[in-house]
Amino acid sequence: MSAVKRMRRGWANVSDAARSLARSPRASLLCASAIVLAVMAYSTIASIAEGMAQVLGRRFETLGQDTLVIRGQSSVAGGFVPGPGDLSDLQQRPNWIARAALVQELSGAATLLEGAGTRQVAQVLAVSEDYFSIDRVVIGQGRHFGARAGATRQCVLGARIAARLFPRQSPLGRFVRVGGQWFAVSGVLKATDEPGKFVSNDDALFLPLAGAGALIKPGDDGGRLVLKAAPGVDIERLREQVRGVLLRKYNGRFDADDFRIEARQSLLDSARAATQSQGRTVAWISLLASLVAALGVMNMMFLAADERSGEIGLRRAVGATQADIAWLFVLEALWLCLLSIPLGLLLGRGAATVLQQVLRLDSAPTLSAQACALVAVATTALVVAFSLAPAWQAARKDPKQVLRSQ
Secondary structure, three states, X not given: OOHXXXXXXXXXXXXHHHHHHHHOHHHHHHHHHHHHHHHHHHHHHHHHHHHHHHHHHHHHHOOOOOEEEEEEOOOOOOOOOOOHHHHHHHHOOOOOXXXXXXXXXXXXXXXXXXXXXXXXXXXXXXXXXXXXXXXXXXXXXXXXXXOOHHHHOEEEEOHHHHHHHOOOOOOOOOEEEEOOEEEXXXXXXXXXXXXXXXXXXXXXXXXXXXXXXXXXXXXXXXXXXXXXXOOOOOHHHHHHHHHHHXXXXXXXXXXXXXEEEEEHHHHHHHHHHHHHHHHHHHHHHHHHXXXXXXXXXXXXXXXXXXXXXXXXXXXXXOOOOHHHHHHHHHHHHHHHHHHHHHHHHHHHHHHHHHHHHHHOOOOOOOOOHHXXXXXXXXXXXXXXXXXXXXXXXXXXXXXXXXHHHO
16 A cells, blocks of 8 residues: 555544544543543642742742751750840851841731731731841832831831731831731832742731840740851851851750751752652642543443444445554544643633632742643543553454344
8 A cells, every 4th residue: 555545544534533523422522521621630730839839939049049047956845946146146257147137937916917997817027137138028118127126116018918908008107016016017018929828928027026025925936047148158168157156155955956057959959849749749630530531431432332333344344454443443532632632721721710819829820831741641641542442342343243233
């Protein structure tokens, strides 16, 4: 058979497969629906997860190559807790450290804010003066509180919490009650697209560390020190120097394992590991959904093979081989994938957008071309693989017996 004849025969088989699907609209629609739902489930979850991962990556990127974060390894009583004394000691080493700040997260009653006749729950952070410049926090309105903010009781609001406390009005100069104490709003942060209350500055209120002492209660987060290395100082060497300073200061009370000193790279590595784990989970969910869809297609094709016995016998009688019959069923499976997978991806993206609005997620859903290709290839491979059994059953039918029974 010449190449031209083989090509014509191939196109004829593709057309026959499309017409066979059209002649059985109910079965075809059921098979296509199973594939669409499987792909839609994957693309919905993957879009949300990928959007959040991208935003978290950008958040970690803002920390800079020259930043260290110091925490206690354990919250157990008696463990290391960074405090003002540690901050003062590190600030006295300008050859190593350009800036240092202490961050204290408040809990309990301090997280309930009152302003302009409304109440909101927010993350409340007490920070020392240099925190905003180290963490690259950008002011959208007003200004950061200064060194004397503790005496004047000033605060800075995240963009979203400011809009909730003071809807349709400027919060600058107004007062917010935090844990029974009143603070004047000196500034509002520029809005970000960071997801989630626990990582987003949009949902936070910042107090000066000097003015928040009475609000700090037992059981609050012990806080963290944030250090910006001096120009030309290697961040890994600085880590070891800081650990040495703390070990000498506490003189055997704590050992090296009590100090958790993280560089930006370790934070990025942790974020990437979490993202990869999340991606693997989504991939397994997709595989299971596609497996269910493939099983549905296989069952429908088994039924179709029995219902189309007359058509199969007639094709064999006019010269179709077993391979032609089997190939016809495989092409039908490919047609189903070709029509269903793009629709499933589009519907999944739409569902992710709806979920973003319902759950009030700040990160826009996004789905990379690589993720789309992955689900398309995996789903197609499963559907085609599961179509082989009914295709082989149809191909093995004896045309004489089939025609005689018809």
